[in-house]
Amino acid sequence: xxLIIWLVVGGLIGWVASMIMNTNAQQGAILNVIVGIVGSxxxxxxxxxxxxxxxxxxxxxxxSGLLASLIGAVILLAIVNMVRRGRxx
Numbered sequence: 626x627x628l629i630i631w632l633v634v635g636g637l638i639g640w641v642a643s644m645i646m647n648t649n650a651q652q653g654a655i656l657n658v659i660v661g662i663v664g665s666x667x668x669x670x671x672x673x674x675x676x677x678x679x680x681x682x683x684x685x686x687x688x689s690g691l692l693a694s695l696i697g698a699v700i701l702l703a704i705v706n707m708v709r710r711g712r713x714x
Contacts, residue, residue, distance in 0.1 A: 635662040636658040638691070639652075639661030642702055643657060646699060648702055661698055667701050668694045668700070672697055673693040676689045677689070678690045
């Protein structure tokens with residue numbers, strides 16, 4: 626059951642992050658899920674200690690946990706854009 630929650634919430638977080646970074650047309654549903662899950666891990670290492678919360682990967686479904694996961698996904702997309710294009714959108 627935990628895997629299904631990871632996939633659904635990771636897909637939603639990846640989709641929202643791709644809309645924020647204007648990369649939604651370039652990636653599909655599978656890449657949204659990957660960005661959401663990896664971004665949530667990144668947010669857990671970087672952002673969650675600053676907010677004092679966990680992330681979706683740590684079974685924290687609070688607003689601050691979802692926000693940490695979303696910020697991590699946006700950071701991940703910014704890093705990918707810098708590597709691909711040499712600039713952040």
